Amino acid sequence: QLSLLRFTVKRPFSTSHSSVDSKEMKKFQLLAHKWWDEEGEYAALHSMNDIRVPFIRDTLLSMSSNYHLGNPLSGIKILDVGCGGGLLSEPLGRLGASVTGIDPVEDNIRTADQHKLFDPVLAKRIQYKSSSLEEIVEESMETFDVIVASEVVEHVADLETFIKCCSQVLKPEGSLFITTINKTQLSYVLGIVVAEKIMGIVPEGTHEWEKFVPPEELERLLESNDFSVKAVHGMLYNPLSGSWSWTESTSLNYAVHAVKSGAQAQDTDTPPETDTQQHRATAGTA
Numbered sequence: 001q002l003s004l005l006r007f008t009v010k011r012p013f014s015t016s017h018s019s020v021d022s023k024e025m026k027k028f029q030l031l032a033h034k035w036w037d038e039e040g041e042y043a044a045l046h047s048m049n050d051i052r053v054p055f056i057r058d059t060l061l062s063m064s065s066n067y068h069l070g071n072p073l074s075g076i077k078i079l080d081v082g083c084g085g086g087l088l089s090e091p092l093g094r095l096g097a098s099v100t101g102i103d104p105v106e107d108n109i110r111t112a113d114q115h116k117l118f119d120p121v122l123a124k125r126i127q128y129k130s131s132s133l134e135e136i137v138e139e140s141m142e143t144f145d146v147i148v149a150s151e152v153v154e155h156v157a158d159l160e161t162f163i164k165c166c167s168q169v170l171k172p173e174g175s176l177f178i179t180t181i182n183k184t185q186l187s188y189v190l191g192i193v194v195a196e197k198i199m200g201i202v203p204e205g206t207h208e209w210e211k212f213v214p215p216e217e218l219e220r221l222l223e224s225n226d227f228s229v230k231a232v233h234g235m236l237y238n239p240l241s242g243s244w245s246w247t248e249s250t251s252l253n254y255a256v257h258a259v260k261s262g263a264q265a266q267d268t269d270t271p272p273e274t275d276t277q278q279h280r281a282t283a284g285t286a
Helices: 022-029 043-062 089-094 106-116 120-125 133-139 159-169 185-198 215-223 273-282
Strands: 077-081 098-103 126-130 144-150 170-181 227-238 243-247 253-260
Touching (some): 043 144, 043 227, 043 253, 077 089, 089 106, 089 120, 098 133, 106 126, 120 126, 133 159, 170 215, 215 227
Antiparallel strands (some): 227 253
């Protein structure tokens, strides 16, 4: 389980020094060339696409009356925060979305830019920027239909500011998707001791348990910043098979879908339980 940058997100429009932790950048800069090695340090992120991509796709389709055969996310502008080498940006682009991937590590962006050139379609649909989230806030407000922050918030110094920044660049009624790690004894044992120190699934030193975020805290911050939480699903990684699945328990990893409030209160778009179950069922089928 990993995420590959730490934002020390400053207040929007602040003129203070860089928002990114330089030690964190150096750590992940060393791995920048390994993003697309499906059996290397980022293997767990590659296989996470099997459930996180369909979860994003199916949730967005359930909220839309427009369906483009072959390109179901056509016309949707997505910001992929902490995009790394583009592991999530690329499949979202293949689904038709217009994707902006940002990461403060220039070598990550260089890797992502080089890899998208293998697919001429992606070269047109995806743009990458070596940028922090608050720099995007300074450039443009309420620009994106969707923000994806997958394996990022457990590296954020000021989580509330991070969420406020997400809200500022998200259109009203836009969707925010987050995947992260819960802060439990189990997540310490399995996420750090086993995954990093024993099995080497994740490079040692990737995570700090103190920065893991309980879903209750994340939900509270989202709700207090004009988001309505629509779904919280537990995620489970099987290191033997190298595969992810949905689970009832959020004690380790979990995914959240939240919607920014629109001009009017939007409480009627909460997916019914059957839809939620369907997302969970379909999420592993892509």
